[in-house]
Amino acid sequence: MNKKRIVIALLSLAMGVSYSWAQTASSIVEDFKPTPVNQPGSQFPQVNSEGRVRTQILAPEAKRVQLDIGAVKYDMVKDANGLWTGESAPQDVGFHYYQLNIDGASVPDPGSLFFFGACRWGSGIEIPSNDQDMFAVKDVPHGHVHEVLFPSKSTNTSRRAFIYTPPGYEKETSKRYPVLYLQHGYCENEYSWPNQGRANLIMDNLIAEGKAKPFIIVMTYGMTNDISFGGLRNFDIKPFQTVLVDELIPYVDSNFRTLADQKNRAMAGLSMGSMETKSITTNRPEVFSYIGLFSGAMFNPEEVKDKSTVKLIFQSCGSKERPDGVKQSTEALKKAGINAVSYVSEGTAHEFHTWRRSLHQFAQLLFK
């Protein structure tokens, strides 16, 4: 794309006018392929080697159809049969939520699988990355993801959790395992880590490579979406802390073969889940010894009450977020004598590929 086109595009965006990428068709690399998160048999959406997304939808009577991804709406173009086609600008590697806009209606793309993010189930797309092998389905032993409904007196409900048990868990019936409690972000839920996060496949592969100790991962809904709009400051950790520490952990410890003590328990979370992790591990230091904060909260050394009980503080973000903040905070923790590790995901922003990579790094440091 030349400078003139960039100026036109930026002006169009600034003026609230959608910019038609069809104008740049000659510059698009024509090596689009259907993605691994398409609906079974669906030829669209597709992604090319530049990371552009192309999709199609039949809408013969529509006046305007747009592909809405990365906070930009790209006009699609109609052919004589009423089939609309359009492409986005190149996207960062990894997973992104997106939708279509048909004559003003925001709807999922029926060609994609659906994922929970942005506070709803909607379309997702996978842009190939050079490290996607870390969550590929390989011919290795696979753990199980258990969907459980655990009793919660404090909320008077049966609540869902997904529990990853590592390969061999069902057979080695005398072995007990450490546990990581892993939280999603705001407007996501307990499906986010096993689905778009690919937590189970990341673990299967790490364990097969001998890079991580086998452990259990527990993923439940962090009640993050129940706060009122703009109310992050008013978020009260107590109700979720009660569910997690006083209800879910006892359930897991009595229904799974866990090593049920502080030194064998970790908590981590992404974005708002990292804020929850920081609060809960601070409030209940006798429960967790390993702490992971992905793209959000960070610790100051003076916030760590008892350094002797903290085995690890891992802090990470994408290179397109605030990597300097993560690095500086981690250096300060190290100087204070705390075992702290920072990680920066190259070329990614506040999105799930940053968090997959963060889990991939963090998991290798746990329970060793």
Next chain:
Amino acid sequence: MNKKRIVIALLSLAMGVSYSWAQTASSIVEDFKPTPVNQPGSQFPQVNSEGRVRTQILAPEAKRVQLDIGAVKYDMVKDANGLWTGESAPQDVGFHYYQLNIDGASVPDPGSLFFFGACRWGSGIEIPSNDQDMFAVKDVPHGHVHEVLFPSKSTNTSRRAFIYTPPGYEKETSKRYPVLYLQHGYCENEYSWPNQGRANLIMDNLIAEGKAKPFIIVMTYGMTNDISFGGLRNFDIKPFQTVLVDELIPYVDSNFRTLADQKNRAMAGLSMGSMETKSITTNRPEVFSYIGLFSGAMFNPEEVKDKSTVKLIFQSCGSKERPDGVKQSTEALKKAGINAVSYVSEGTAHEFHTWRRSLHQFAQLLFK
């Protein structure tokens, strides 16, 4: 709806013209409520006490928006703000797939959760029934649904199965359980029974009531959708039979605490899954002793090779399907000395409520 309106509606349908239910607004009972399968926080779709579905979508620039359910497209009506609202005719109780049509584009309703049926993930709706309590989430012990990836040499893939283990399975580590292999229908997949089928909740409740013995349920993809269009006659059972009997059953028997013999193994399926069940239990009589055929295949007495090894043949369908066929076939089996049971689901057709009820009945007869 009076006779004149019925005639108009039928004529409209016959002429391929959509009939606007807005014309009958005065006759619609205004007690619509959001449904249990709505997206979190979504106020639409809604269902009223007549079983009508009402939904809304903002589409300010659209010319025509329709609610497409039960093979009928109902015109929706636009207000001054571009918000479209529309209602369907009363639907049968239970679960139905549906979609929206926006200026010719068939898309999921973003207000609903998504289910796999009609060969794709799309919108689903739940019409209240007088027996919906059978799959309600109650304060009873809950089993787990394990997502597993099992190795399949014959297809050179890791294949997904969902495996229900009953309440207590994780704790009573010396107990072994019988197993039901449960198949979905054409254009459905391994998610269909645990999601819209609610198989795990039906079992949790039956076990809590003491009406069913605790057993394991295994649900995997029946490869039903891989046949070419119109090719049911060309469907070859062999590839799936190999996956199920020679790969999945050994995996389950070595990874779960099963009672691994013929008298503790059942197979059932709905629609095309019932055809698979009939073929596989006929081809491999040494593997299964209990057989459930929901809305599809039926046995003639002469097709049962060795009556002594068949403990039960259960045949069912909805009252809006061919209940006489099911009853007659079952009577013939009984006369031939086979333990056969028929069941007819009152007021339902070839849909999931028929199959939930069938499982609810069948489960009470198993392994006793």
